[in-house]
Amino acid sequence: MTDLFETAEFRSQLVAWLDENDLTPPPGDDSLDAHQAQHLRVLKALYDAGWMRYGWPESAGGLGGPEILRAIVGEEIVGRGIDQPGPYSMLEVLTPTMIDYARPELAAEMVPRLLSGQESWCQGFSEPGAGSDLASLTTRAVQNGDQWVINGQKVWTSFAQYATRCILLTRTGDGDTPNHEAITAFFVDLDTPGITVRPLRTMHDVDEFCEVYFDDVAVPAGRMLGKPGDGWRLAMDLLPYERSTCFWQHIAYLYSRFDALIGEVRGRGTASDSDLGEAYLALHTLRCRSRATQHRLAEGQKLGPETSIDKVLLAGAEQKLYDTVRDLLPGAVELDDGPWRTEYLYSRAATIYGGTAEVQRNVIARRLLDLGKE
C-alpha cells in the first residue's frame, strides 16, 4: 500500500481503474442539473473505490497519504472531462476547513458525506457590500443561549441551489472589535427555517452563482467552526488549497480545452502558429509555476502571498486561451450557441473571482516587493 503513495504509481493505478470504469458523462445534456448529477455520480464511484479518500486524514474518513495525491485525482478527473472543474474544486475549499476548524466528531460525521457525493455544500463568503474587501462583511450572528441567530445576505455563493449545508462567514463582536477579529464561521444546514436561495442570472447563462438570504436563522453553537473571531484566519487558511490543488485541476481542464482548439485548427496552415504558441507559453508557464507550488506544499512549506503570482498567471492564461479561441474560430463565440461561447464568457470572470487581479497585484507589491503602504 505504501507504494501507492508514490505519485507515479498512484497515477498509473488510477488511470488503469478509470480505463476499466467508464465514468464519461452521458451525452446530450449540458445543463447545470446534468452536471450536478454527474458530479455526485463520479464522487460516489471514486469514494467507493477509495480514490476520493486518498490525501485526506483517516480521522475524517480518508485513507491518508500525501495531499499531492488529491491533485493527481483532480487532474485526471477534470482533465478527462469526467467532472466539471467548478463543482469538483469545491471539495478542495470546503474539506480542509472542516478538518481544521470543525469539532473532530462533526468533521468525522460530515466530511465523508461530501466526498462520497451524498451531499453538496457551499461556501458563503462574499456579500453585496463585501467583495474585494471581504473583512467588511455585515451578515450578523448574535448569540442567544446555546444558539446563534444569523441575519444578512450572501452573494456569488456557487451551487447553493444544490447544497445541503454552507460554510458561512458572519460578523460577531461589537463595534470596537477590529475587522479581522470580528468574523466567525458556522456550518449551517440550508434547510434551517429562514434561509432563501435564489440563483443569479449571469452573462454566460449558467445559474451557478446564488444569492442566499438569512432571516433570523438559528444555528446551534456546536456548529461554530473554531472559536468566535477565527473566521478571518479560516478564510486565509483556504488559500494554500485553493491555489495549489484547485489550480492544478483547473489547469488540467484548460489544457484539455486547448487540445480541443488545436483539433479544430490543425488543418489551417501557419497563420495561427503565433497565436497558438502564445497561448501555449502562457499555459506552460502557469503549469510550471503551479508544479513548483505543489512541491513546496508537499515539502511542508507554508504557502503565503507568493501564491498571488499563481493567481495572476492563471487568470491571464485562461483569458489568453479563450481570446485565442475567439480569434482562431471566428464566429464560434458570437454565432454558434455552443460550449466555446459559455467558456469564453465565463473566462471574463477569471480576473475577478477569488480575489481580483488588482488585489493580487496589491498583495505582490506590498508583501513580495516590500513597497510599503499605498
Place this chain on the structure above:
Amino acid sequence: MTSTSDTDSLELLEDGLRKTMLSTSGAELDAALAELGWADMLSDMPEQAIPLVFRLLGETGSHASLLNDIVVIQTAGRELGEIPELPYAGGGWVVWDYDGASDTTLGGLPLRRVDEGDPVRLVDARRALGWWLVGSARAMLALARQHALDRVQFGRPIAGFQAVRHRLAETLVAIEGAEATLSLPGEDNPDLTALLAKAAAGKAALTAAKNCQQVLGGIGFTAEHDLHHHVKRVLVLDGLLGSSRELTRKAGAGLRARGSVPRLVKL
C-alpha cells in the same frame, strides 16, 4: 536533497562569482572564471553551475563568452575552445569572438554577424541564456523598485501610487513565471522545454525592460543610470538563439503538427 554544507559552499561560490563579475567583464572575466574552475563546474555540476553563473551575469550586468562552451559541449564533433556560429533572430548567424569583434553591437557584447553557420545543439545554451535574461530582469526590477521608494513626487514616494506598484508587480509575475519554466527538469522533451523556457525568459526580460524603464522615468533614460545597460543587454540576448517571438511561433507550429498539447509538466 542538498545538504547544509553543499548549500553553504554554493553560497560561497555565488559570493565569489558575484564579486569577480562586479570587478571585471569580457575577456578578463573569462580568464578570471577559468581561474575559479569554470571548466570543472561545467563538467561536474552543470545543473547548478549554468543557472548560477548565467543568472549572475544578468544580475551584475557583466559578460563573458561562456555560451560558446555550453554550445560546443552539447554539439557532436566540437571541442572546448572552439568558437561556434550561433543562430540569431531572423535566420541570421553571429559569433561571440573577441578577435575582430564589431563595435556595432548594442551594449558592447563582442558579437559580429557571419554569413552562415553549422548546425548546433541549443538545449543547455537556451536554458543558460534564459537564466541570463532572468538575471538581467531581476537587476532592472531592483533598480526600479529602489527608485520608486526613493523618488518623491506630489509629496510622497512614487511607490505609493498604484499604477507604479502594479507595473512592478507585473514584472515580478513575469520573472517568477519564467524562472518556473527554467527550473522544470524537462527529461521528456528537453528541446521543447528549453525552447519554451528561453521564450518565457525573453518575454519576461522585455516586460521588465518596458515596465522598469517607465517607472524610472527620466533618470532611467540617461546614460548616468545603470538601467540602459540592462535594457540593451536583454534586447540582444532575446534575439540570440531565437527571439521570444520566433520561438513562441515555432512552439505553436509544433502544436499544430502534433495535433495536441504536450504536457511537459508532471507532478
